[in-house]
Amino acid sequence: MSKPRYSLPILPDAGLLSDRLAEMGRQATGSAAPLPMTAREMRDRGWDEVDVVFITGDAYVDHPSFAMAVLGRVLEAAGFRVGIVSQPDWRSCEDWRRFGQPRLFFAVSAGNMDSMINHYTASRKVRNDDAYSPGGKIGQRPDRATLAYCQRAREAYKDTPVIAGGVEASLRRLAHYDYWSDKVRRSILLDCKADLLVFGNGEEAIMEIARRLQAGESVRDLRDLRGAAYAMGASETPPEGLLTVPSYEEVTTDKMAFAEATRIIHNETNPYNAKGLVQYHDRQAVVCNPPRFPISQGSMDAIYALPYTRRPHPSYTESVPAFEMIRDSVAIMRGCFGGCTFCSITAHEGRIIQSRSKESVLHEINQMAAAPDFKGVVSDIGGPTANMYQMKCSKPEVEAVCRRQSCVHPKICKLLGTDHGPLIQLMKEARETPGVKKVLVASGIRMDLARQSPEYIRELTQHHVGGRLKVAPEHTDPGVLNLMRKPSGDDFDEFARQFNAESKKSGKKQYLIPYYIASHPGSDLHSMIDLALYLKRNGYQPDQVQDFIPAPFDVATAMYYTGIDPFTKKPVYIAQHLRDRKLQRALMQFFKPENYFEVRKALQAAGRQDLIGNGCDCLISADPPRAAILKRREKATAKLGDYVHDMTSGNKKKTNKKESRNSAQKGYRPQRNSVNKGGKKRKPE
Secondary structure (H helix, E strand, O other): OOOOOOOOOOOOOOOOOHHHHHHHHHHHHOOOOOOOOOHHHHHHOOOOOOOEEEEEOOOOEEOOOOHHHHHHHHHHHOOOOEEEEEOOOOOOOHHHHOOOOOOOEEEEEOOOOOHHHHHEOOOOOEOOOOOOOHHHOOOOOOOOHHHHHHHHHHHHOOOOOEEEEHHHHHHOOOOEEEOOOOEEEOOHHHHHOOOEEEOOOOHHHHHHHHHHHHOOOOHHHHHHOOOEEEEEOOOOOOOOOOEEEOOHHHHHHOHHHHHHHHHHHHHOOOOOOOOOEEEEEOOEEEEEOOOOOOOOHHHHHHHHOOOOOOEEOOOOOOOOHHHHHHOOEEEOEEOOOOOOOOOOHHHHHOOOOEEOOHHHHHHHHHHHHHOOOOOOEEOEEEOOOOOOOOOOEOOHHHHOOOOOOOOOOOOOOOOEOOOOHHHHHHHHHHHOOOOOOEEOOOOOOOHHHHOOOHHHHHHHHHHOOOOEEEEEEEOOOHHHHHHHOOOOHHHHHHHHHHHHHHHHHOOOOOEEEEEEEEOOOOOOHHHHHHHHHHHHHHOOOOOOOEEOOOOOOOHHHHHHHHOEOOOOOOEOOOOOOHHHHHHHHHHHOOOOHHHHHHHHHHHHHOOOHHHEOOOOOOOEOOOOOHHHHHHHHHHHHHHHOOOOOOOOOOOOOOOOHHHHHHOOOOOOOOOOOOEOOOOOEOOOO
16 A cells, blocks of 8 residues: 655644645645546546545535535645545445555545435425525435445445544434434444544544554554544444443433433533543443544644635536535634524634634635635635634633533633733734735624624724624523523614614714514413514514424424423423414514414414414414415415315406306315305304
8 A cells, every 4th residue: 555645743742834834734635626536637647546535525625615615725735645435326336446546444424414404494395495505406315324325335345444424424323303203213323334533523533533544553442532423333342431321221211310411421521621432222332432623723723724626626517506605715713602502603613713814814815815706705714703813712621611501601711811902903904914805794793692792892893794683682581591501682683773873983884683582492372472572663574484493403302392491491482383482473474464374273272362463563464465375275275186276367257156156166165164065154263
């Protein structure tokens, strides 16, 4: 077997200059050409084999916002030859043999999203598009893609190690509730048969795996890796010192055991004090090692300094929607210490903020500005959140033992450094870059943090809002917000007041676009009615509705499945039936005529008929608008065929009763109020 062509320390100690790191990347790759996707492209590089074949469910976009690009470039910079197999045909293993047998291993990922969330809505309906596929086409990856991809890799070359990673694998590494099958599923390791699973950000892990396999170690020797999980055979004994999580059999039959497993797992996420976990599935054990330590600033700078083309692979003839959205954005940090129970960011990237240096960010913006097709606007400068850049615990010795799930809930920790100064300076210098007309902030803003810095809000409103700023208060009910680990509704009101005041001072008409979630655990019809009233009083009319989706591994998902708060063990109201979720969605858009009848049902079910009428405090009118009637008939016609009369036109020829009875129209209307099939009067609904 041939050896790597280079041995460059792509993960250096913090403090190396970004230009030196970029030079390292250029030496390792030789050009900014995309990584090969075909055997011909491999041979054009003068290669006769590849060391690592990366399988991904996303289109290959060589941009640092796409995992396959980052991991592939990191490996290439260290001298390993990498081939990309993007959105392979999983019905056979031929695509897995495209480059021949990889010398070291297959790296498998479903993509930037869990494949089930990518495919289905909260109503379990198939989505109409896939943002990570060329042309937005659906059907380019299978359900539970990690399973199919790993199994095909094993089929293609049974002796080649298979390493699973990415969001889907990360969030399914232990027994988990699966919303789409409505059951608890086993660890994905037992079904996909991967040798090893890497969770969290994978740059350092994939580098260590490649180097150790290159040095002659077996994949079994890699079981000591931080940030890795593996399955043991029935005859093997787990290492000592592991914390035992309730078994698969227990969490499947006992919801309190599932809640306790969730509590244990999420308490062991701080890499400075986390213990390894073991969960039994019958006689097999799944071992989950402690998370990796946060990546250093020097390593972050090195990763983002690599020579990405910042474009989709040239073989694509259609645009990739996700790329179009982020093509001119710049990531400045990773991680989130918010700990929101419905969000997977903290679970995947960790709650310790990992930031790039100012020089690294400005270097990337300068490169963007020099591109001939750059329009002068940086579409976003942020990350998982827009304003956690360079924030960290002020006492590392306390951080090393801390087990808080959130640094900002129920209130901001007094040890958390909330200085916005480094971010404000970065924003100023970014917008002053030659060739840059505007630098926008499109990432989510943590409003309770922003309120700590009036100067930040001033800079934001004066220079970095493109007319509208999206924010996420999520709800107005105190109980629901507490279950979400979000600040109170008053926090949003105060932020809105400051935002509007600063916008007025700068002479700009700018608007906040608040996002709210329907059907989150704890949210019932009464709390959603209160939210609808709040929206009406404040003049907000959401264009889109976020419906809670129970993603694997999330704390809110455990609440949804068990009806229990894993940390307090108290019962939680759950809107589980799709009809209940439909009513909550409709309440959030009570102003739309097509939602009239659902809103009326919700108000009647909650005993709030006082909100049905023509008064200024009412949510809906006493009589349905014509648009609502037409919409309902349109839906009924689509469902029942021509059994429902068409009322969309007033120019149809009238017929007498006799003609009507003898005409070729199809039968009676089974849902009308006036007369049923037997001729008896129906009771009004």
